[in-house]
Amino acid sequence: MKHKKTVKEIMVDVFEYPHIPYWFTIKQAIVIIKKTLMGPEKCYHPLAILVFDEKYNLMGTVTIRDILEGLEPKLLTPQIMTEFAGADIEDALATYEATMFNEEAKKRAEMPVSDIMVPAKAYVLPSDSIAKAAFRMIHQNTSILPVLEDGKKLVGVVKMFEVFDEISSALMD
Numbered sequence: 001m002k003h004k005k006t007v008k009e010i011m012v013d014v015f016e017y018p019h020i021p022y023w024f025t026i027k028q029a030i031v032i033i034k035k036t037l038m039g040p041e042k043c044y045h046p047l048a049i050l051v052f053d054e055k056y057n058l059m060g061t062v063t064i065r066d067i068l069e070g071l072e073p074k075l076l077t078p079q080i081m082t083e084f085a086g087a088d089i090e091d092a093l094a095t096y097e098a099t100m101f102n103e104e105a106k107k108r109a110e111m112p113v114s115d116i117m118v119p120a121k122a123y124v125l126p127s128d129s130i131a132k133a134a135f136r137m138i139h140q141n142t143s144i145l146p147v148l149e150d151g152k153k154l155v156g157v158v159k160m161f162e163v164f165d166e167i168s169s170a171l172m173d
Contacts, residue, residue, distance in 0.1 A: 005166055007133050008126035011147045011156035019050040019154070022059050022114040026070055029062055029113050047143050050154060051117045058146050058154040060117035070116035071105040123148045124158060130166045133158050 018036050020029060029049055048061035069075055122140040124133050124147055136145055143160040 005130050006126065007124045007128045007130065007147055007158050008156075010130065010162040010166060011126070011158045014050070014056075014147075014154050014156050017050065017157045019052055020062075020113060022051050022053060022112060022117070024113050025110050026067055026113055026116060027109040030067060030109070033064060033067070047159075049113075050146060050157065051113055052154050055152075056154050057152045058120045058123065058148060059114070060119045061144075061146075062113050062117045066116045066118060070111065071108050072100050073108075074100060120146055123151070125149070125151070126155060130163055134163050134167060137163065 018032050020032060032049060048063045050061055051059045053059055122136045122142065122145060124136060124145050126147055126149060133145055137143065137160050145158050146154055147156040147158055149155045
């Protein structure tokens with residue numbers, strides 16, 4: 001790449017990307033996701049909401065999948081996975097469907113997101129290269145990476161689309 005751009009040049013500022021404190025409930029996270037994904041300004045299409053502490057230190061992420069799993073733990077039980085293995089999924093699911101996402105799920109929606117978040121494992125610094133971001137995304141199997149200042153303070157997010165755009169544009173020149 002001729003001009004080595006840094007992550008800072010392509011990142012989305014933390015205040016422009018959905019993020020919540022760890023004490024927010026799952027229900028509050030749902031509201032934020034629905035507003036961001038289904039609102040008139042569908043510009044960022046978050047794949048995850050970032051979760052931070054009182055000092056804006058990144059703690060983890062919450063995805064739509066994490067929310068669904070948190071609301072309905074039966075989806076993850078070994079028993080349901082055994083029944084689904086080799087079976088007609090419609091028949092196996094019918095056994096559980098009547099009791100899934102019921103009143104218990106409404107109660108679980110009041111749990112804090114910290115109960116369902118995935119702790120942050122990978123991040124990049126604002127001064128890191130686009131290539132380093134691509135490497136981390138590939139090896140962590142993620143399409144977003146938090147951008148941390150001093151390895152702690154959340155300042156933004158870099159998305160795979162922007163990383164791909166920069167790398168592919170450089171290759172096409």
